């Protein structure tokens with residue numbers, strides 16, 4: 846989980862701000878894992894853009910791959 850996710854879960858960011866944050870982060874040099882994370886979160890944010898609570902649950906939920 847990255848700073849954008851943490852802030853979003855805390856309620857500091859809206860879904861729109863979270864997505865903007867992901868765009869900002871994508872400008873930096875990223876590891877493969879970070880890149881994968883950004884894509885994953887971006888996809889979830891798109892699917893749940895009208896349901897922030899559901900998105901929070903998904904971001905916090907167990908990730909079987911970890």
Ligand SMILES: [Zn+2]
Nearest residue numbers: 846847850886
């Ligand atoms: Zn994140």
